[in-house]
Amino acid sequence: MRVLIVEDDVTVGQYIVSGLKESGHSTEIASDGLAGLKIATEGDFDALIIDRMLPQMDGLSIIESIRREGNNTPVLILSALGEVNDKVQGLKAGGDDYLVKPFAFQELLARIEALVRRSLLNEDETSLSFGGLFMDLITRKVSRGEIEIRLKPREFQLLEFMMRNTNQVVTRTMLLEAVWNYHFDPQTNVIDVHMSRLRQKIDKDFDLKLIHTVRGVGYALQLSE
Amino acid sequence: MRVLIVEDDVTVGQYIVSGLKESGHSTEIASDGLAGLKIATEGDFDALIIDRMLPQMDGLSIIESIRREGNNTPVLILSALGEVNDKVQGLKAGGDDYLVKPFAFQELLARIEALVRRSLLNEDETSLSFGGLFMDLITRKVSRGEIEIRLKPREFQLLEFMMRNTNQVVTRTMLLEAVWNYHFDPQTNVIDVHMSRLRQKIDKDFDLKLIHTVRGVGYALQLSE
DNA sequence: CTTCAACAATAAGAACTCGCATAAAATCTC
DNA sequence: GAGATTTTATGCGAGTTCTTATTGTTGAAG
Known part of the structure; x- marks a missing residue:
């Protein structure tokens, strides 16, 4: 499973990266919005994990942008406790799931795997x-x-x-x-x-x-x- | 998952080996009873698949022997249709499950994985x-x-x-x-x-x-x- | 060919699971 | 801090699932 993580907080980013690697998935990481959008557009990922607040371009804008291009890769939105905690807004922008920081890694893993499973099913066969x-x-x-x-x-x-x-x-x-x-x-x-x-x-x-x-x-x- | 297969019929043996490899497990194979016992005793396996009828030393004797040494690795017994089909005897000898040839590979895989799961649980905790x-x-x-x-x-x-x-x-x-x-x-x-x-x-x-x-x-x- | 034993199919009642509706609790807003 | 809103708790009925008991089927042995 190839996952792109767009997250400016290095600690959090590395935490996710190493966790996913241990679970046998391959990862790529971007630390600002523009870089994230670029990599997401060019690469072929099974899922994206995107922080909501990012330098250069915020998470929701990235999602809207890639969706406009017809990219349906499932997206898990991360949002810090205290940020505008509006699930609906995130899902409207084209996110598939929403997770509030801080979170247990197991939870993130469960959700990402569920997302990918769903999207694979939908792609191949309904x-x-x-x-x-x-x-x-x-x-x-x-x-x-x-x-x-x-x-x-x-x-x-x-x-x-x-x-x-x-x-x-x-x-x-x-x-x-x-x-x-x-x-x-x-x-x-x-x-x-x-x-x-x-x-x-x-x-x-x-x-x-x-x-x-x-x-x-x-x-x-x-x-x- | 490391699995030892003790089976004299080369066709069957290879069939199992290649199937398990495709499922991401590592295998070792022995084609007579004595060799099987030796490898089983020396190596560290997650499961053993042992044919009942074998040259040199039959399957049940192998199981009894390794059990006497305190080895609790789960064992799946294979038995050909037509052989004395006595499940009870096999299980008494210390086998954990019993499968009659011919079988679908999927079935063998399901059973072996179930056995290992159980034994992992049991090792730490019943x-x-x-x-x-x-x-x-x-x-x-x-x-x-x-x-x-x-x-x-x-x-x-x-x-x-x-x-x-x-x-x-x-x-x-x-x-x-x-x-x-x-x-x-x-x-x-x-x-x-x-x-x-x-x-x-x-x-x-x-x-x-x-x-x-x-x-x-x-x-x-x-x-x- | 017949009998027997093992295995499978089915019906029916018992047990369980689920989802709604409502109550209670926690959190937020003003 | 009072009311509004969201989230969680729980009783209960409807429908589903499971178990048991019985009948039917198949294959093997004599």
């Missing part, structure tokens, strides 16, 4: 489709052919994972990890139950079944046996 | 405690002082995260990521609700409150204000 099944990740709607299918949250998550791993067996362990966020065996048949409900909605009214069970192993989303 | 609060991660029981506290799954996860991050502020964003596995803002007060219920159980009947809210930022588990 939807998934397979074998006539269509899933809109934004509106959270699913359809097969012309027929709209209403899914509950868990069912949606389950199907999303299956659709991201088509034509291969996904095991119960994998599903527990990915969909349930369980790192232990719940000793029940939760997965079977939900898979059953999903089948009712996805496959029941169609001749071509998409969900297949692979006995002793798991399930697979594929066109044929 | 339990957490803080300020009189005690949490058993295996039995999933919680107590404060002598009083046992019954928590629901979400409450348990929430408290677990708090106990792993004591004496610092955990923000809602962090909680959403870690406990809810959400990468977006649900625009509701889910966290507040669960935090409230957790408080009822953890703090209500005690003078010393452990959960503190940090207004505008999040929550913290700490002894004093």
